[in-house]
Amino acid sequence: MSRVFRVSAAEVYEFASDPANLHLWAGGLASAPVRVVDGTVVVESPMGEVRVRFVETNNFGVLDHDVELPDGTVVTNPMRVFVHPEGAEVVFTVRQLGMSESELAADCAAVAADLERLEKMF
Template identity: 40%
Template sequence: MSSNELSRVITQRVACDWRAAYALAADPARLPDWASGLADGALTRDGDRWLATTPGGRAVLRFAPVNELGVLDHWVAPEGVPAVYVPFRVIGVAPGACELQFTLLRQPHMDDAAFAHDAEWIARDLRALQALLEAPAD
């Protein structure tokens, strides 16, 4: 690791009530609709865990319990790798508007290029979530 940057907060403003944003983002079954870095296809529930196929292979996902605070923290455990903690929040910033805040924590094996790549991927996924949340209802 050549940079001193150990974490990066990636944000996306959304024209949507935070509770609606939280409800969609907290639904693991909806991850394939916007989280390309976390789920390439349908997830399978296994008790309090979810099994997913990610761009890096199969992984076990666990999510923070449903809450009234907008906390979407989760843990991702790719096969053969210890679980990675992922802090994620939906914060109401104004009536009908919220901010998605995702904290990318640099992992010990990440060089600057991998860290920047992950940050770009997360920003792209948050823009996809924004588009989904701001799309007109059918």
């Protein structure tokens, strides 16, 4: 899934890469402000308490992150911010990974809503 933003890729990356901002735009992941416990980002999510580990800050717009679900399952979420002729394009790869078609559709809807909220931050 992708969405084009009419601001620079650097602005989008700076905002989206800050875990303290997750609850402002990533409602599918963070339903409350984050906590940091022993260096790990912990959030209350619609799935329960989850732990989130982002890749290191980088100059390539990579926002990949692993989400450890309450049952211990770890889901890797590829996410990128690219320079786009109109500003920035945010791409989030949604994977089915054993989900039913209806679960996948719900996950896609949640990601689309998160990207829409992220765009509204600018």
